[in-house]
Amino acid sequence: MAEQQISTGPVSAASPTQRPLLAVAAVLLGSFLTGFDTRFLSIGLPDLRGAFGLGFDEGAWLATITTSAQLIAAPAVAWLATAFGIRLVMIPACLIYAVTSQTIPFVRDVETLYVLHFIHGLMLGAFIPATLMIIFRHLPPKWWLPALAVYVFRSPFSLNFGVSLVGFYTQVVGWHALYGQHVALSLLMAALVWFGAARDPINRQLVRNADWAGMLFLGIGTAMIYAGLDQGNRLNWLESGTVMSLLAGGTVLMILFFINEAVVAEPWAHYSVLASHNVALGIAIILIYAVTSLSNSLLTPNFLINVAQLRPEQVGDLLLPYLVLPLIVAMFVGVWFLRHYDARILIAIGFTAFGLAAWLGTGLTQLWRGENFIPLALLQAVGHAFTFLGVLIFIISNADPKRATAFGAYVQVVRLDGIEIGTSLMATWVRVREQLHSNLLGQYVGAGDSDTVQALHQLTGGFARGSSAEVATARGVATLASRVTREANVLAYIDAFEVAFAAAVVGLLLVAMLRPAPIGPLSPKR
Template identity: 40%
Template structure:
């Protein structure tokens, strides 16, 4: 057995009615999860438009996305549990109404404090969507529909993560940046309608409410939210050279430690640590974080290269990332069919290997690479991302029972959130530091007075001296062009190193998969070697 009888029975599950419309239920899960991820992506990608429209500085603007995402992390520990107590239907309808209403004012607000408060409220509301939806899949859908609910979760992550550039680019190009917020007034009511149709009514479970681990919810929510904010602001504030970043880490770390100690001693813990300590649950949680790191190849490195080196706009970058997003319509259902026939661990190895191979192909990068040069690597990445996440979540869920639905939904979301943010923060810092190193190393060969340097400077100064540019001394302009070329090549080399790092970390994930044992008999996937 994957769970001890004691743990499984610690909080007896209430009788939850099955959904009479499972297909609609899966659609509600997908739309809700899509809204959550797309908003996080658009809030980050559209920061320049938001800052410009609202006349905000860079430092002020950076907190717009941080507050939104940290609020999601804050509510995650409570969301899955409260959907068990109150019902997923209530949680999604209430939070959906709040989110839709709070998404209307931001484009019209010009007071920074009010905008930040609205972002916090929006984050709290939308942060409940994914944990509550995952809990619904395991509690209210018939077992044969669980895998399709999980597939909907996996689909929305890869799809919305990579379609975000195209959507934000379209808003920006057409001058409709307000729809970064207002789109939710259209999408959220759709999710609420699907929720009302598919999710059955049930009374509040007052016995579970009495047993709620309020201390665990507060410790985990606030602790992980502070750590998330620290990761999101770390690169901008130069990590431990900033008192804010250090304070966020110290406060968050102490609260998470308090959470772990409390969970060991709690009579009815929010997340039973004995469950998480099992290899078949702990390793997938770690693999979700590694998966999030691998996804930065397409969520940060590639878009940053295309913006900084090729000078492309968001809509043009979106055209490239669509080669990852659009194949998910075929790939995710294919993974579901294969999971019914093939050991999930085999598909996991295949998925993580494809992510590594896609990144490895990109190590041949030069400053001449354009969108078409990434097609092969992007298609391979698309396969890896689809196989990796779908098989990973399915395998993890196959090792728990419905009474642990809230715990596993919370764990999955925390691991996914932190994993993606750790990956993004590390890669951004890694690229920045490596660019500085390469700029210095290349600069050692560009010395004033050397014949090659003087020849290059003269050549670059030519266009500035042949016409009245009004840009100052041609020789100085030529020197500036040469400096920009050095910086460009330094960035290209740093991106190559980043792709290498992602490839090696993804391969480390393959080694971790070897620690997984066959899951117990379950309605999701085969259990090789188990009777």
């Protein structure tokens, strides 16, 4: 009796187009736009809270709602583009995104602001997932590697250059420009798609057999899990009913998704597309990359902003010349390397660079400023370029390109939820370790202790001129307490760099377990 073949999703077939480079430029521009949008909502959030008149809690939900909406749409975009054509998916998304970006700066009602940011994120979710699909469907194989390198480059570039850009907009141009650039770029994207993408007919057979339940289960489930993770650190995890409800509800929907894919006649993204030793390990390596790369995307800028008290544009003075520009060179080197050598070697070099950067970070002190992070930034540029590019090429080399639609759904989940898992856990780790170190340091700053009395005497003396004795004493005590908090934060960031170092070591162990990829268009020259 013949074994029943499991459908792993619709076949992604190529369509002819006379201007393929315009279509590729459009989706690559969209992937850059997504990265910048994510960065400005994190780095520029204090300025946005002031501009919109939001409280701390209201502002915190702004970024959560936007990215959660991305996750609802992102897994299904490759399928939608296969069924309806890239033009019918991307052009409306670009236009709606432009309209919401133009409208948001003029809104002051919190509920309306949330709705517009939800729509904003939903449209944003269409941009990155279409990128891989367009590259493979519209470009000849010899251009796949450079195009994928640009796709990989946009993530660390937008994260790090975005810091400088947010600082420039908020300090020089005005915060409205944070949304204004989205209007111009999304309209440019729509034009590029209009002139460059193929005019695909609607696949009515695919639409009739659509697995709508699977798409909704995966999209809403991952969005709920993301929202729970994003708010978990702020709302103290198990102590919050909101967080627990989001995580529990999302988990239930994910279970229903896998059950649905197992029993439905035409599954949209059957989990068998991941049933490969190399692909499964590759997904795990991406998750580890998300953790170890936090030494750059989270720890370095957060230390400089929260402890060193620098503005985003000042942090950008470090990241732009010492990470963004070296990243460009590292990408060219990575492409050349992959044309001649095994991707596993490139991944190992990348994790080694991240490990060295994290190890240097364990020598952190409260005196560190931008120039002290230069060696870390240079190593992190190599880590970003080599690790992500290498693992993406390796996974694609081991996956069936005809099943890119199904595989793309899982890639988007790992991309967004994987990064959020790492970010949330690392932020919680820093907070908990700061509390622990603050408590331990506080035990050595007891009332009546000779060293404490001497320190307070020196601090109080500095505030005595022009102030009453009571005011000078209060300011002296507050200054001493702030110094204890500062040192506790420094120790917490050191602990976080140790976690990033451990993640790099785990990544190297996983790389050692990878098997050679099959020969294909992305294989190195023999």
